[in-house]
Amino acid sequence: MPHLPQVSREVRLAVATGGLPEPDHFVVAEVPVPAPGEGQVLVRNRFFHVFAALRTLIGGSVRDAPFPPLRPGDTLFGAAVGEVVSAPADSGVRPGDLVSHWLGWREYAVVPEGGFTPLGDALPDPAAHLSQGGLAYTALTRDAEVRPGDTVLVTGAAGAVGSLAGQIARLLGAGRVIGSTGSAEKAGRLVSELGYDAAVVRGGEPIGEQLAKAAPDGIDVLLDNVGGEQLQAAVAAARPGARFVLVGALSGQMAPEGTGGTAPVELDTYRLILRRLSIRAFQGADERTRSQWAGLFGGWLRSGAITFPHVRVTGIENAPRALYDTMRGRHFGTVIVEL
Template sequence: MPTALPGTAREVRLTAVPGGLPAREHFTVVRTPLPEPGTGQVLVRNRYFLVFPGLRTLIGGEVDGVPLPPLRSGDALFGPAVGEVVAAPADSPLRTGDTVSHLLGWREYALVAAADCTLLDDTLPDPVAYLSVGSAAYGALTRLAEVRAGDTVFVTGAAGAVGSLAGQIARLLGAGRVIGSTSTTEKAERLVSELRYDAVVRRGAGPIAEQLAEAAPEGIDVLLDNVAGEQLVAALGAARQGARFALVGALSGQLAAERAGGSAPVEIDAFRLVVRGISLRGYAGADHPEMEKEWTGRFGAWLRSGEISFPHTRIAGIDRAPQALEELMAGRHFGAVVVEL
């Protein structure tokens, strides 16, 4: 017998646009009436949703070029989620009990257009792994940087959601040496012991350029950059002839309190780009629509064989979601951050 649905459900809303980085006091958890799906819609009970730094940009309102709308005071937050269909019209392509992913996280129940849901199967052994952002790392390393056997690869922001997978992917693609950057000694130790990084440079432990020169005395062939700023400059100084740089994020600017989340200016040496033949390209998943399916297939096989892990932190309960976002922006977690409902 089907379980009766509640009359109300909770969601996280933005209560005020902050002047700097958002903190838990800028959000509230409210109860709203549970909607019924109409034509072309389904009701999904969310099981997990991703806490991601891109919310900083949406809250700051600098969304030029970003394929998502800004968040205003009073809006419910949104983002990648995995859940179970609990109600659907008779003519829906989805059925009650289907597991789906969609972009209306940050709420316990989501009314979603069926066309905006992706039906999930057992390609990945754990449904929460569908919230990984590894497709960006995989796409950047295979389509832009084109990692080759024996390459020395430098991954900035190596302990984040993208970086914690990027180093593992680079190794599986044949990299000979993988170097990461992070902010704490504890994270650096975990990168080496758990994720097989060969060396780690640490923000706050001295000039990044000097640390990188010591970690890669013969230079680097590939950069997978999540940070920009000083770390991008240091990577240019360490680049070998023909190095390939793939930029996935720019957290140094995006998470700067004095900015609004949509810019990350940095001064680089254009002459070095020219004389060393360095390619410098930004990765956009929309430019590679085939990537998600390819990545999911390889990710599932690697997970089942034990060749890769999905580092993530699970936060229990929607009430803790605003705090989880604040902690993510402060760099307190390792890997992806997922709220489990």
């Protein structure tokens, strides 16, 4: 094993919070570099993903959620890309190999065999393995079944999922792609940088009125990261046979009050029936679409057919502020902490 520092740093929840957490609700703790046990791999993390949905776990999680709630003293977690420091001979990886895993928010992680994915050279930038494009690709191809000529609406279009979803929809043959976001500045970037045909902005003219102008003939597909009034507006704009896939619920998760564990919305059932509208909840990626995505994404990145919008924040000590800013919609694309 190469020479290692004695201390590793990790981000922990310091206090339980009501409402959106602040940077001082977290602490960057110093701990001994963990020692791997039998069947474990020691990884030095290089990047980890900062994602707004942590708010729900900090607030206590919700029933049937796939991840446990975070309690004071717990270390945060999330997708990470790291370099193997040491590994058992039969683990399939060697020191220096890059792997992805779910023990981010720390400088060093001990990962059990089976808890990591070896990363080859499919992508030109290792940080791009933290993109949420695979999620968007699966939702658009398997769940929403985008077809050539479709008009596609992506809510939360400037976030980690949405900033890839619009580009992917276009590459899949969508005829018109519309995004929603929280500011005029982001709306402009969606159109000028990511190829959206139009963008609607939360907080100004009613979303429904903006959407009626942006998609006068209605929409065929919705990839919904938000819920709330934006989902209501999409139902009102749906064409016959429209396909909706629900990926996130940021309207509830990012609410200033409460725990972020509910996202109620009232929908017009008659509209759903008369328009023969289908609504599906995203069920996660499967092996088939995951393998398809890796090859497609690498090829598209190298050819320039797609970009990976992201913000890199350097240093684990700046991770709590990065989460704070992400939850308040201050960043564009995927937010990554680089170690």
